[in-house]
Amino acid sequence: QLVESGGGLVQPGGSLRLSCVASGNAFRFYHMGWYRQAPGKQRELVAAITSGGSTNYADSVKGRFTISRDNAKNTVYLQVNILRPEDTAVYYCNTNPPDREYWGQGTQVTVSL
Numbered sequence: 001q002l003v004e005s006g007g008g009l010v011q012p013g014g015s016l017r018l019s020c021v022a023s024g025n026a027f028r029f030y031h032m033g034w035y036r037q038a039p040g041k042q043r044e045l046v047a048a049i050t051s052g053g054s055t056n057y058a059d060s061v062k063g064r065f066t067i068s069r070d071n072a073k074n075t076v077y078l079q080v081n082i083l084r085p086e087d088t089a090v091y092y093c094n095t096n097p098p099d100r101e102y103w104g105q106g107t108q109v110t111v112s113l
Contacts, residue, residue: 007107
């Protein structure tokens with residue numbers, strides 16, 4: 001089970017820190033990703049982190065978002081900075097590639113004045 005939190009309403013240029021807590025004892029072995037789905041659009045992978053800690057980002061968020069993980073806490077984070085209105089979406093975490101069994105409720109990020 002994956003539970004996301006940390007979303008909210010922020011002004012353009014603002015920041016948030018999203019968290020995703022995983023249950024179970026095997027979290028450290030999984031490659032993880034943060035995904036988002038904006039209204040009327042398909043869900044997309046925005047940031048990924050391997051079990052070893054290597055990271056990769058979609059071009060649209062590179063330089064603004066940072067993914068990290070704390071295996072001791074079974075948690076993956078997404079620091080989102082310099083937010084833009086087009087970042088408005090529901091943000092989800094999942095394994096990478098995603099497992100349909102692990103999609104949670106996500107956390108809403110809304111960027112607006």
